Amino acid sequence: MIRMLLASTLAALFAVFCAAADTQDVYTIPDLEVDEVAPTLIQAREQAMAAARLEGARRLVDKITLAEDRIAAGGVPVDGELANRLSAAVDVQEETAGAGRYKGILRVVYNPRMVRAHLDGLNVPYVDAQAPLSLMVPLASYAELEEAWHEALGPANAGSLAPYVTSNLSGYTSSSDWYALSPEAGSLRARRAILAELIGREGAWRVSVSIVTTAGTEVIGITLPAPTLEDAVSSTVKILEENWKRASIIRGGDRTQAKATVRYTSLAEWNTLRGALARSPLVSDFRTTAVARDGAVVTFAYLGDPQRLQNDLLQRGVALGDEPRAGWVLRSAVSAAGVP
Secondary structure (H helix, E strand, O other): OHHHHHHHHHHHHHHHHHHHHHHHHHOEEEEEEEEEEOOOHHHHHHHHHHHHHHHHHHHHHHHHOOHHHHHHOOOOOOOHHHHHHHEEEEEEEEEEEEOOEEEEEEEEEEOHHHHHHHHHHOOOOOOOOOOOOEEEEEEOOOHHHHHHHHHHHOOEOOOOOOOEEEOOOOOOOOOOOHHHHHHHHHHOOOOEEEEEEEEEEOOEEEEEEEEEEOOEEEEEEEOOOEOOHHHHHHHHHHHHHHHHHHHHOOOOOOOEEEEEEEEOOOHHHHHHHHHHHHHOOOEEEEEEEEEOOOEEEEEEEEOOOHHHHHHHHHHOOEEEEEEOOOEEEEEEHHHHHOOO
């Protein structure tokens, strides 16, 4: 029992660390291109850093909020002074400098506390918790196009609100279900899968996007026409992030206190269930009140209604049920669905 309690404590600390790492990813805006000219190289570099902070801050605000919420608040203007105040660090990805010109690609890290305080002050709802990691499955009408689509998607997109790792296996189709996708998803620690089917033609690419979980397949939508495959990737990420924001942002409302029994078959499964709860944007004040070899009792507060919480946890591989004697019970959705 002492070993179990110690392992549980370490798991809790690890979950907090992972959640902090996820937050840093969200608040990091990479690939900011700058090209500034000034009387001196130092001045050009300072102008480039300021330009990157400004553009990155605007991208970050758009990333974690919905357009209609920004409009309802009368806009979220970002000027150089505010961008400087919100930023924490500027990193250089690439640079070329000389003769009063600074050209490069920069990465800006922003201060989560400062950004949250600014949006709270404007009464603009936001979400900065990432969606569960997904297995990205590129699909196309023929092998060569599918390979090009796979390359455009890249291996992963860690900093997105909807992060993914791209599948390295072939043979999937638009009708592939969780039973077919879960072996590879599990090996990559992905809790759900995304079917991204490329349609259209050169200069007008569109992507049909669906999310696959143990509960089935949900069609998210089809992106607008994009001129290049790289633009199609951006449109795919955007539609996934918009879907996540709409599912996770809650405008006001009280938190409801809850108590649940968590059932698991191993310490690894317990860690997975804990991590899912820790990362949910709907859950706060998560505590473990009792723990044993095959189960634990936890308490937490949640926003929204139980159905919304159930849907959010299911996206993370956790099934929430209500049993007559035990009350709320949490267990692995994979185990609950009988998927090997």
